[in-house]
Amino acid sequence: MSGWKSLLLRIGEKSPDYGTSSDFKEHIETCFGVLRRELEHSAHDVLQFLLQCAEQLPHKIPLYGTVIGLLNLEDEDFIRKIVEDTQSNFQDALDTGNCNKIRILMRFLTAMMCSKVLHPSSLVIVFETLLSSAATTVDEEKGNPSWQSRADFYITCILSCLPWGGAELIEQVPEEIERVMVGVEAYLSIRKHVSDTGLSFFEDDDDSAKNPLIRGFLTSMGFLEDLWDRIQVLSKNGWKLDSVPRPHLSFEAQLVNGNITYGKQKHDAESIYPQRIRRLNIFPANKTEDMQPMDRFIVEEYLLDVLFFLNGCRKECTSYMAGLPVPFRYEYLMAETIFSQLLLLPQPPFRPTYYTLVIMDLCKALPGAFPGVVAGAVRALFEKIADLDMECRTRLILWFSHHLSNFQFIWPWEEWAYVLDLPKWAPQRVFVQEVLEREVRLSYWEKVEAGNKSFLKMLIIWNESIESAPGLEELLPPKGHQTSNSVLKKAGKEMSHMHFQLPSETWMMGYRLLSNLAIVRWVFSPENIEQFHISDRSWEILRNANVVSAEEAAATAKAELVAAESKLSLMDGEPVLGGLLARALDEFEILFISLYKNFLNVLMERLPDASKVVTLQGLKSIHADSMSVDLEESSAMEVDDENGRSKSQLNGARTSNAYNVGEKEQWCMSTLGYLKAFSRQYASEVNMILQWLYMASHGGSWMQRFITENVHPLIRKTIYCGLRRSIDGL
Template identity: 30%
Template sequence: MNRRKLDELGDYDVRDRKRRRTDATEIEDRLESLINRVGEKSTSSLESNLEGLASVLEADIINYKGKILKILSECAVKMPEKTTIYTTLVGLLNAKNYNFGGEFMDLMTRKLKEALKGCMWKTARYIVRFFADMVNCHVISTNSLLKLYHSFLETTREDNSPQVRSDTYVYAVLSSLPWVGRELYEKKEQELELLLKHIEIYIRKRSRKHVNGLRVWKSDRPHPQEEYLDCLWAQICKLKADMWQEKHIARPYVAFDSILCEALQHHIPPITPPPHHPDNTYHFPWVVFRLFDYTDCPEGPVLPGAHSIERYLIEEHLHNIIKEYHLERKICASALLEFPLKQKIPLEYMIVEVIMAELFHLPTMRYIEICYGSLLIELCKLQPSTMPQVLAQAVELLYDRIDTMNVCCLERFVSWFAYHLSNFQFKWSWDDWIGASQLDHEHPRGKFIAEVLKKCMRLSYRQRIAEVVPEQFDCFIPPKPTCNFKFDPDTGSDLPGCDTAQAIITVIKNKGGPEEVLKALQALNNPVKDVDDDSPFNSMQIEVFTQTLLFLGSKTFSHSFAGIAKFIKVFETLIGGHEDAQLVVLRAIYELWSTHHQMIVMLIDKLLRTNTIQCATVANWIFSSEMKEEFTK
């Protein structure tokens, strides 16, 4: 055979291998798409789609078993809202291929062990939930699930481990019971009672010293503020009283009971929680936020009670949607409004309550603050007939309860509300709040309105805000921002340093550099020289220079920043790193812009970024006795 024919045969072989690889990739992509999209809107019923998909996957298990296992295990964790769909699919595959079900169990067990070891608690919780629901599909035996539960609850008996560790494991068990509680009740009632008794003993003895620091309101009226584990325990007790029957979880495996009940079951391998390590991180506790009850909702679907398991399931699903799409407000808003079973609940009320829960989450918000404001605006756009009214009702309820609101939450409320108003031309039923103008000037409602108007002014301008609100709100509108230049020749010509200030103005206007400015400042004597001959800095020079430079740049932020950048060497020379000298700079800024807090904040931030002043100095100045009048503003 000649070389040309050999080359041609080699080309055919390469093309054939590429074609096989391409075909395999296309099939894997198709399988992934089919598995990921099962349960989405379709002309066929969910049951028929699951049956068809199970047949397709069974035929491809021989060649693509690894890929199918990987996809199913990822879906179990990343799509918790479709847990029952995927457990049904696994149950159908297990009924047809017992070995495949065993390999899937081994894979999920490994993932659970890795999640526990890596402190990936949400992943671990979703896997435990998946295991629980696989009991309903006859993939896992009830005994092995109960053993897993008890191994998790053993953490409550550990010595020298933090409470938050045992809380995390107990929460994983409790949060999975809505899926499997009925099955355990029917087949293992005594064992279930023993399990619940163990949890009850732990719930009663655990410390709650942290709760006060996580409460949005100091008062429990009108809604008790419960810590998350206490609330979930109360919801599980209510579910137990209802004979473990809930109305929210879709259970497609019921349609295949005749097939699934004949399948052989697997056992979860023994899993022991890894020992506590000082470097381990656990879920931070939180207090469940409650804003609405059924009396706040108009005629229509009834809002589930605070201790109904449906309330927990719906809220968790909504929180998951926000977590998944919080960076894409339009997608997130659409996903929230397309919530399944939305016809059975007052969806707008529950969405607003969940978003407010995220906004007021303590000690810190989970996502950036702008996320919540932009998401609520998008919801108002997509649902203009109902969402603005529900949001307005929420604001009124928050305003009514503002007297006992946590200060951090009050600040977030102010910031969000001002931002929201700025997107709706600052229109609000201000007349309903006129009564606040008659209250003591230190009352939280008056403080709230004053802070909102101050924030609104930053997002607009003072005259615009003054025209929007009633005349009675004049006491809340911030004074007109003015630059109070201490060394103005028309008002302060008798002050020491006035002549030097004018000389500096001349130098800077003539485009002089730092050297010329320092030379002009040499004419000023140190006012503390007679008291302390060893004073390392001249406070008069610092005050005159700071006020003069920022007065010349008072037209805009950019002018001020440019002046600081150009004469940064003057600041460094005059201050020399001394904290007392830095305090002189801060006092000079405050005197110059006492009626323009935003300018003060921006200038101090600029000086911090240039290392002209230090953070510790700013903190000491803010909390000094000379600033006590600002503490309650």
């Protein structure tokens, strides 16, 4: 037998092939080194023998899974073939009812998931497919209850995988695996419990039943229920087992780092080939119900093409958008398409100002139709503001403020007067507050250059607009940043004074008098931390301060990265960073590490224990039962008026009397939202840093903190989501 086959067969054993060592890590490294060289001329043989070993020596599957994970760093095509063959073999086993093969291959898939070869969600899909089949089987109306044995076997296979990969699944896809567990529990509740006394080890008679030992056997639960109980105990014990080797943990950093280049390539590809539109369904279906599904697609195509090709020609753009060659009305779809672009993540195709101008021009070109549609869109988005992504919320605030400033600040503010009854941290109240603050800024600056007379007129218009809901003055900025009737009289004399009312921090940062690190420290100062959920001010300053410097640094660093990659030297088989790249890392890396560390510290102090809350929905619902919610609403749909307002809105009514999320929970949700937004905004830069760190074997402790240490799952999930990476590795 050739040497590499013997190494695969004897891995993990005390044998001459591995000298005197009995260390799993050394065995895996030795086997990996030999196989890596063998792949150059015997890839097919290696693949077939490796799969054969995994199927016929299943107690070594964790070791084989780790070897495959390391080979994945060297030859992705080879590993892709292993996965494809495994999936094909698994399907064949299902089709032929080969129970042993089904069970073993599911364990093998689990081991490859632990070694970062398979995404955890892929394994969950396998679980849910078997779970669905099992549930259908025991359904007396839709299934075939006589096949319950097969259904029980599928559930057993799912549960039997968890000792080998439950810890990773719970950490990386907690919501998905929780869904599986709930499904298993539901299955156990509906399956028939049949006692087959003919197969009992003991006779079931009165005398034998008196024996405590025998009675225990006679009354014990079935095998499936027993396995379920054992899984529950294992889960409570943190999935710690002595009998299941976990060699992949010794290679965790390598296996995770191996995904970095792939992750960067994926991110770069998505930047080059972005999804053109993500549909934002703002209005009820009846607004476009006369339109065929394909007509909707075609109109979207028309609108997107016009927006793209006529982005520098406002009049032509407006004219073509308003006059598409279609025989039906499409104002609602046009609004949804434009807003979908304005709010598109990670960024819109053009600057948000472009879409502001398009909406403004369409309102003027179609005065009898489009303004009411836009107003309806604002109201609909306002109702959903608590669930809107933080970046989208910020864009909506900025757009709405600019839009109103171009239409004399006119808006029926009385509709939103009820936000004063909501807690100061309620997203709807914060939205109104942020819009009003920006309106004040715009009313100061919009007409400054036109002279005192025009400026005074603008202030009067603004004042009259807000008078429809005088209570909202409470949400205006503090004195010194707002305009009341008594400033109006002095406005003409105070023009020069107002020029310096902008926050000094913003001015200093605009002129680069404060460093980025100083800005980060200021944002995370105690007084600002307490405002994270009720004001966007500090985040706005951080965004404005960092965006220019980050873009400049990224452009320089990309060029330096290309040059540095050719200058890397090897020491003990590991890459060593060249001097050029080391210089490029310093300020850039420190800035982002400082930002993430600050986020991490403040969130870890305030988030509920991870054992109680692992999802945003769980965070939201902590106070759901303890706070009153007025559910008295009309059971029938209310007819909208021509401007998209319902009768309840026209009367200044609201759908609820309270916001049922506590202040601490809202602070956590808002801060997590900003963390995701910043991760997404600077994903390219962070990806670059991660690639540098991997190339240089440098800064691993920072990465490890988010990957292997006891970081709250909500933080980790938020960062991965923002970076648009799978949760199984940065």
